[in-house]
Amino acid sequence: METLILNTNTPRRLAAAVKAAAGELADGQCVGLPTETVYGLAADALRPDAVTQIFEAKERPFFDPLIVHLPSREWLGVVTKIPDESRALVAALVAKFWPGPLTLVLPRQAIVPDIVTAGLDTVAVRMSAHPVFSAVVEFYGRPLAAPSANRFGHISPTAAPHVMSELGGRIPLIIDGGPTQHGVESTIVKVDSGELTMLRAGPVTPENLGEVFHALCESRNYRPTEAEVEHFYERLGVSFAKMVRGEDNVTMVAPGQMDSHYAPRTPLRLIAPGVQVEIYSGENEAAARLGSLAFCEPSTASSHFVCEEILSPTGDLREAAATLFAKMRHLDEAGLDMIIAEQVPEHGLGIAIMDRLRKASA
Numbered sequence: 001m002e003t004l005i006l007n008t009n010t011p012r013r014l015a016a017a018v019k020a021a022a023g024e025l026a027d028g029q030c031v032g033l034p035t036e037t038v039y040g041l042a043a044d045a046l047r048p049d050a051v052t053q054i055f056e057a058k059e060r061p062f063f064d065p066l067i068v069h070l071p072s073r074e075w076l077g078v079v080t081k082i083p084d085e086s087r088a089l090v091a092a093l094v095a096k097f098w099p100g101p102l103t104l105v106l107p108r109q110a111i112v113p114d115i116v117t118a119g120l121d122t123v124a125v126r127m128s129a130h131p132v133f134s135a136v137v138e139f140y141g142r143p144l145a146a147p148s149a150n151r152f153g154h155i156s157p158t159a160a161p162h163v164m165s166e167l168g169g170r171i172p173l174i175i176d177g178g179p180t181q182h183g184v185e186s187t188i189v190k191v192d193s194g195e196l197t198m199l200r201a202g203p204v205t206p207e208n209l210g211e212v213f214h215a216l217c218e219s220r221n222y223r224p225t226e227a228e229v230e231h232f233y234e235r236l237g238v239s240f241a242k243m244v245r246g247e248d249n250v251t252m253v254a255p256g257q258m259d260s261h262y263a264p265r266t267p268l269r270l271i272a273p274g275v276q277v278e279i280y281s282g283e284n285e286a287a288a289r290l291g292s293l294a295f296c297e298p299s300t301a302s303s304h305f306v307c308e309e310i311l312s313p314t315g316d317l318r319e320a321a322a323t324l325f326a327k328m329r330h331l332d333e334a335g336l337d338m339i340i341a342e343q344v345p346e347h348g349l350g351i352a353i354m355d356r357l358r359k360a361s362a
């Protein structure tokens with residue numbers, strides 16, 4: 001199959017690309033589309049035959065469920081059943097973070113095919129804020145299932161050429177919307193009995209979610225006890241003491257989902273900044289091709305780096321997240337024996353970055 005890439009540089013090209021994407025979707029095909037987090041591989045979420053194409057192109061196992069991207073907030077009630085005790089919380093989250101990089105896991109309606117949810121009784125939903133994605137899903141008028149547009153277990157694509165190198169020849173169309181804004185996948189929280197559980201760290205941070213919790217309490221004129229606040233943050237996978245008392249290096253206590261995700265093919269070792277690396281015993285470090293992935297300053301871990309990437313020279317976690325996967329991918333293509341990645345400060349967006357680095361090193 002030949003894979004076409006359409007750009008969206010002018011309003012006319014955007015309109016033509018949106019139409020072409022909707023045409024492929026109506027044909028039951030899948031299409032590579034930009035979202036504000038990473039590129040997605042989209043298909044009509046309500047058509048099992050179309051969704052099957054996603055699993056085939058990605059070589060993704062059928063037990064791994066997909067995120068459903070909605071054309072509008074009105075679709076939330078069509079694909080999910082929100083229990084009364086979760087209603088106020090969901091409304092507040094949707095009002096604050098949609099469209100945007102927050103995915104909610106909620107009980108599903110029967111309209112959602114089993115292949116989308118891997119047979120679970122819940123479905124993951126979000127609304128993308130990307131102008132290209134939202135134009136396509138609104139024009140098409142039906143929800144789109146879209147996982148990241150990479151082959152299973154590979155690094156998520158943050159630019160159209162990454163999608164081409166992952167899926168070229170397997171899908172008919174990629175829409176190029178330029179590099180993505182956030183660079184890491186959406187935050188995923190499960191909403192159950194009026195409570196949140198973090199399933200995947202992302203651009204919407206525990207601090208951001210905490211603001212909604214406090215605003216909801218305030219709107220009910222309720223002052224939560226310290227134990228309640230502690231409970232809220234612990235379910236989001238962060239240590240209460242560190243979060244609330246403002247100490248550095250918040251620790252994720254919730255594991256990610258599948259450890260094989262986000263993996264470069266090159267072995268990646270995660271180290272604390274300033275630590276010297278020793279290469280496998282018996283081997284000569286100078287003979288090994290080492291690459292460095294540092295946060296804001298050139299790494300001093302070794303004097304033998306043949307390739308160096310710095311995530312953000314100004315130490316900005318947003319910039320670091322936005323460039324992480326592209327830089328990891330670049331190092332992965334350099335024929336290295338090992339990538340030495342330095343830890344980043346683990347607060348705010350740094351929680352999501354460290355989650356991806358840990359998975360890449362697993």
Ligand code: TXA
Binds near residue numbers: 148
């Ligand atoms: O930013 C994103 O979320 C991107 C863009 C394209 O929207 N999508 C994305 O999809 O990262 P994917 O398939 O690569 O990751 C979705 C994750 C998977 O780890 C899957 O296991 C989890 O969401 N998931 C989906 N449905 C779920 C459910 N009902 N319960 C728990 N986890 C679920």
Ligand code: MG
Binds near residue numbers: 147148156
């Ligand atoms: Mg993925």
